[in-house]
Amino acid sequence: MSANDVPWWREAVVYQIYPRSFADSNGDGIGDLAGITGRLDYLADLGVDAVWLSPIFVSPMRDFGYDVADYCAIDPVFGTDADFDELVDGLHRRGMRLLLDWVPNHSSDQHPWFVESRSSRENPKRDWYVWRDRQPDGSPPTNWMSQFKGVPAWTHDTVTDQSYLHVFLSEQPDLNWANPEVEAAMLDSLRYWLDRGVDGFRADVVNLIGKGSDVDDLPDDLVTMPLLATDRSFGHELLTRIRRLLDSYPHDPMMVGEVYLLRSGESASYLGTPEQPELHLSFDFRPLHTPWDAGRMHQAINKMETDFVEPGWPTFVLSNHDRPRHRTRYGTEDRARAAAVLTLTTRGTPFLYAGEELGLEDGVVPDDRIVDPDGRDGCRAPIPWTSDGDDESGHGWPTRPWLPFPANASTHAVDVEVGEPTSMHTLYRQLLSLRREHDALRRGSMEMAAVDDDVLRFERVLGNERLVILVNFGDRQAPWPGELADGQLLVSTDPERVGVGSHVGPAEAVVVAIGA
Numbered sequence: 001m002s003a004n005d006v007p008w009w010r011e012a013v014v015y016q017i018y019p020r021s022f023a024d025s026n027g028d029g030i031g032d033l034a035g036i037t038g039r040l041d042y043l044a045d046l047g048v049d050a051v052w053l054s055p056i057f058v059s060p061m062r063d064f065g066y067d068v069a070d071y072c073a074i075d076p077v078f079g080t081d082a083d084f085d086e087l088v089d090g091l092h093r094r095g096m097r098l099l100l101d102w103v104p105n106h107s108s109d110q111h112p113w114f115v116e117s118r119s120s121r122e123n124p125k126r127d128w129y130v131w132r133d134r135q136p137d138g139s140p141p142t143n144w145m146s147q148f149k150g151v152p153a154w155t156h157d158t159v160t161d162q163s164y165l166h167v168f169l170s171e172q173p174d175l176n177w178a179n180p181e182v183e184a185a186m187l188d189s190l191r192y193w194l195d196r197g198v199d200g201f202r203a204d205v206v207n208l209i210g211k212g213s214d215v216d217d218l219p220d221d222l223v224t225m226p227l228l229a230t231d232r233s234f235g236h237e238l239l240t241r242i243r244r245l246l247d248s249y250p251h252d253p254m255m256v257g258e259v260y261l262l263r264s265g266e267s268a269s270y271l272g273t274p275e276q277p278e279l280h281l282s283f284d285f286r287p288l289h290t291p292w293d294a295g296r297m298h299q300a301i302n303k304m305e306t307d308f309v310e311p312g313w314p315t316f317v318l319s320n321h322d323r324p325r326h327r328t329r330y331g332t333e334d335r336a337r338a339a340a341v342l343t344l345t346t347r348g349t350p351f352l353y354a355g356e357e358l359g360l361e362d363g364v365v366p367d368d369r370i371v372d373p374d375g376r377d378g379c380r381a382p383i384p385w386t387s388d389g390d391d392e393s394g395h396g397w398p399t400r401p402w403l404p405f406p407a408n409a410s411t412h413a414v415d416v417e418v419g420e421p422t423s424m425h426t427l428y429r430q431l432l433s434l435r436r437e438h439d440a441l442r443r444g445s446m447e448m449a450a451v452d453d454d455v456l457r458f459e460r461v462l463g464n465e466r467l468v469i470l471v472n473f474g475d476r477q478a479p480w481p482g483e484l485a486d487g488q489l490l491v492s493t494d495p496e497r498v499g500v501g502s503h504v505g506p507a508e509a510v511v512v513a514i515g516a
């Protein structure tokens, strides 16, 4: 617990690192753990509280780590056990926490469990995965389609003349959580990392484990989206047991689940109840799927506010390693600056995606450099640490990295932005320190006003403290609300603004304190 018994993860700002793309210590072109450790002062200075690493475990990298071949070992491309311990230690010494990415729904097809499972129908691990006979006409066992590549979610294996389920790539067979041995082995993997000092996990597509071995045909409109269709009570049962395990550790480890259910309320239901808690946090990706539009954003946030009522607690995410960056989606630096205010002032735990504090755009990846099976290379472009370099190399990377740099890397490099008063980095740093100073931003209630003139307005209130946030989604000036004329300006995304005024500029966002 932190001060006043508020759990740390409700007050934290989490920073997601895609390890391959962050910093390379040994010059193989791939970011690694020692690279991250070398940049911890940068993170501490920025002011984030916890770091989430996308998977670092042994993997053939068909899905760049989301295909795990050993849940309890670090892939050599990322470093050694000693590198990992040094990273944990370096974070903890600076007061930051570490979350690992746990991928419970599927393993790699190279995982020894699957190698055994596919070897014969009698193998003791056969039932660790989901095997079915083909239909008499030779078609797949059910109508499920994979999330990638538009192919069936079943691959036929000639060794035993049966098909196995894979909601993602055929190299990512789904584990069968209906088998208690699978549950026991996967819970052991959590214990392993908790014993090594990690502070929690981001759980990949965690609602999917609830399907167990229940894989009947889906309704026609959901055939391509088994991810959205597998909201089962068994998943909730499993998560209460996972939560009990986490709660048995004294250092308050947390789990944030990727619950890819965009429909109202379903993602929040994975927090469980006070009697039977499940996840600590459950992503709701509605804002991430919302265009730059005041009305639509208002609706998305309002829905989250309705779904994530106390003791539930929302998250706020605009970018991650699966979607074009919001700087790219929204199209301008000004909008991305306003989005930073939104991210760091709404009620909930914000998740930042490394590089958004620099206003990075997606990389433009030529056809011959595409590596991801699902077209997500752009948002995974490497972080430019220095301005000297081109699209392909330099920027503080010892050799050409695995992907080209983001567009405009030279003007958005760390060495250009840090300390530069008008940079995106300075704005994020300012907002992060504002969150630390103002309890209302971390713990206050949130009151949404109706959208007026393309301006989204909400208030964060705690005790005598009242902060008003205005975000102008429009391309034109909007009038400054009269009742805020005497307010105290705390932040504006417009570096020229000196105080409250007569208007809110196009794509400007402000935080204003009003009288006690």
Ligand code: NOJ
Residues within 6 Å of the ligand: 063, 066, 067, 103, 168, 204, 205, 258, 321, 322
């Ligand atoms: C969601 C992850 O965020 C994504 O990157 C991955 O490809 C799939 N889950 C499969 O693990």
Ligand code: CA
Residues within 6 Å of the ligand: 024, 025, 026, 027, 028, 029, 030, 031, 032, 077
């Ligand atoms: Ca490396």
